[in-house]
Amino acid sequence: MTRGRPLRGLFGGFLLGICVDLDLIFGGVVKLDSTLLTILPVALLVLGLLLGLWAPLGRSRAAKAARPKHVLPPPVAWPDSAPIEGSTPPPPFGANLGGETPPPPPI
Amino acid sequence: MRLIRILVALAIAALVPMLTATAAHAELKGPCTGTGRILGVTYNPKLQDSVVIPRAGEVHWRGTVTDGAGKRPINGAVKVKLPWPINEITLNGNWGKTSAKYANAGIYTYDLPAVLVGPKFTVFGSHKERAIVCTGTIDVQLAGSKWKNPALIASLLFTVLAVINISLVIRVKDRAI
Numbered sequence: 001m002t003r004g005r006p007l008r009g010l011f012g013g014f015l016l017g018i019c020v021d022l023d024l025i026f027g028g029v030v031k032l033d034s035t036l037l038t039i040l041p042v043a044l045l046v047l048g049l050l051l052g053l054w055a056p057l058g059r060s061r062a063a064k065a066a067r068p069k070h071v072l073p074p075p076v077a078w079p080d081s082a083p084i085e086g087s088t089p090p091p092p093f094g095a096n097l098g099g100e101t102p103p104p105p106p107i
Numbered sequence: 108m109r110l111i112r113i114l115v116a117l118a119i120a121a122l123v124p125m126l127t128a129t130a131a132h133a134e135l136k137g138p139c140t141g142t143g144r145i146l147g148v149t150y151n152p153k154l155q156d157s158v159v160i161p162r163a164g165e166v167h168w169r170g171t172v173t174d175g176a177g178k179r180p181i182n183g184a185v186k187v188k189l190p191w192p193i194n195e196i197t198l199n200g201n202w203g204k205t206s207a208k209y210a211n212a213g214i215y216t217y218d219l220p221a222v223l224v225g226p227k228f229t230v231f232g233s234h235k236e237r238a239i240v241c242t243g244t245i246d247v248q249l250a251g252s253k254w255k256n257p258a259l260i261a262s263l264l265f266t267v268l269a270v271i272n273i274s275l276v277i278r279v280k281d282r283a284i
Contacts, residue, residue: 008276016269022262028253031227031246033188048273055279 004055013048017041133157137241138173139234150245157227157246163218171210174239178207183234188244195231225253 017040024030030037083089133156135141142151144167150158184201188194199215227248234241253259 003279005276005280009273012269012273012276016266016273019262019266019269023259023266026222026225026253026256026259026262028225028227028248031188031229033190033229035190037190048276051273051277055277057274057278 004052006049006052009048009050009052010045011048013044013046013051014041016048017044020044133243133245135241135243137234138239139171139241139243140173141168141170141232141243143168152243152245155245157248159248159250162221162224162249162251164216166215166217167212168215169210169212170234172234172236172239172241173209175209175237178205179236180205181234181236183232183241185230185232188229188231198230200232219249221251222256222258224249224251225256225259 021037021040024034024037024040025032078084133152135152140153142149144150145160145164150160182203185198186195187198189196225248227246230245230247232243
């Protein structure tokens with residue numbers, strides 16, 4: 001399964017090559033008839049494709065995100081006050097008031 | 108992954124020498140002479156490899172063929188060399204007719220835009236007649252600060268955007284679990 005963006009890398013590399021070409025020309029770094037100006041966009045096109053396929057950035061973060069989270073929580077001790085099997089369950093809240101409305105809580 | 112790393116290393120190793128390669132020297136081959144004078148300064152491809160000329164001015168040009176006599180067909184041009192696939196463009200100077208002259212001179216007035224300040228042009232000239240072939244090249248740059256060239260500023264900005272784009276492109280895709 002492809003994990004990167006090879007097509008975007010291809011076009012991105014070519015675009016970068018054209019921009020670097022223009023920098024070299026207008027900066028007067030190379031002569032206008034230099035072969036480098038022809039090679040650079042093609043080389044960066046290939047480099048962009050390969051880097052797009054490889055996608056080296058963000059691998060560790062993606063690996064963490066892809067890791068399944070089905071690990072169980074750590075076990076805890078059963079509390080003493082908790083009902084156990086065969087015991088009588090506690091009455092529901094307000095059952096011991098004989099049907100009267102419970103007093104309002106103190107303010 | 109190992110193959111990709113090797114390919115990247117090879118690409119870098121191939122590009123660095125090309126970036127640091129020295130420029131070819133100017134020259135004038137054949138039994139000809141050719142000079143240009145701009146604002147009192149004379150430029151000669153036999154003596155100079157590269158020249159810096161004003162952005163606007165008048166070129167007082169002169170060319171001679173040292174051998175030969177009589178009327179004969181001649182052919183020649185002055186061109187600027189460009190990278191593939193354009194290769195070259197002919198400037199305002201080409202000739203292809205019969206002539207009895209063995210020397211010629213004239214004035215060529217030019218006024219070039221600011222976006223051409225900075226690039227190094229290779230100007231190439233040739234002249235052919237009978238058994239004579241003369242060729243000459245010289246590197247020409249326009250005088251002025253390249254940092255005032257709007258095209259350089261724009262291209263640097265676009266390069267920054269292109270680098271940001273590449274850094275986003277080479278990130279691994281987020282996958283739904």
